[in-house]
Amino acid sequence: MTVTDSTTLPRSRTVLANQAWEAALTAHAVLMRRFAAEDVWHGLSMREYDVLYTLSKCDGPQRLSDLGRHVLLSQPALSRLVERLVERNLLARCADPADARAAHISLTTAGRALQREIGLTHGEAVAHSMTAALTDDELRLLEALSTKLAQEAS
Numbered sequence: 001m002t003v004t005d006s007t008t009l010p011r012s013r014t015v016l017a018n019q020a021w022e023a024a025l026t027a028h029a030v031l032m033r034r035f036a037a038e039d040v041w042h043g044l045s046m047r048e049y050d051v052l053y054t055l056s057k058c059d060g061p062q063r064l065s066d067l068g069r070h071v072l073l074s075q076p077a078l079s080r081l082v083e084r085l086v087e088r089n090l091l092a093r094c095a096d097p098a099d100a101r102a103a104h105i106s107l108t109t110a111g112r113a114l115q116r117e118i119g120l121t122h123g124e125a126v127a128h129s130m131t132a133a134l135t136d137d138e139l140r141l142l143e144a145l146s147t148k149l150a151q152e153a154s
Contacts, residue, residue: 031126031129032046034125034129035122035125035126035129038121038122038125040118040121040122040125041118042114042117042118044114044118047071047073047081048081048084048085049115049118049122050071050072051067051071051078051081051082051085051091052085052090052091052107052111052114052115052118053115053119054067054070054071055067055091055105055106055107055111055115056107056112056115056116056119060104060106061094061104061105061106062104062105062106063096063102063103063104063105064078064079064082064102064103064105065102067082067105082105085111089108089110089111090107090108090110090111090114091105091106091107091108091111092105092106092107092108093105094106
């Protein structure tokens with residue numbers, strides 16, 4: 001019978017977790033570079049598109065703070081980005097009826113149309129990249145694991 005040091009299992013699990021995390025980040029970085037290089041963005045940055053996409057999934061106008069929970073930008077950076085999109089008539093700002101100090105952000109008709117146009121092409125590129133590398137079962141597993149991690153972190 002072999003005696004196992006009690007620190008071996010946690011340490012090896014820590015290494016495994018960090019290797020999995022690094023692999024996920026590397027895959028994300030590689031795919032994001034590939035997607036950024038595509039000629040589908042119509043003059044938008046991927047972060048600007050991310051804001052349009054996030055708003056397209058919402059039932060109605062969103063507060064900046066709510067939007068900030070779904071995009072990976074600091075509050076000041078998100079405020080500046082939203083202002084640029086308002087100036088380009090892709091987003092609209094309106095007063096929050098429940099709080100005069102706050103504003104709601106929503107897609108304009110032009111913003112919704114541009115998001116759909118970019119989204120169709122970008123969605124095809126994402127599907128091509130993902131299905132070229134993964135089977136349907138692997139895609140389902142990746143979705144389930146990613147969802148589980150996101151739920152655990154929130």
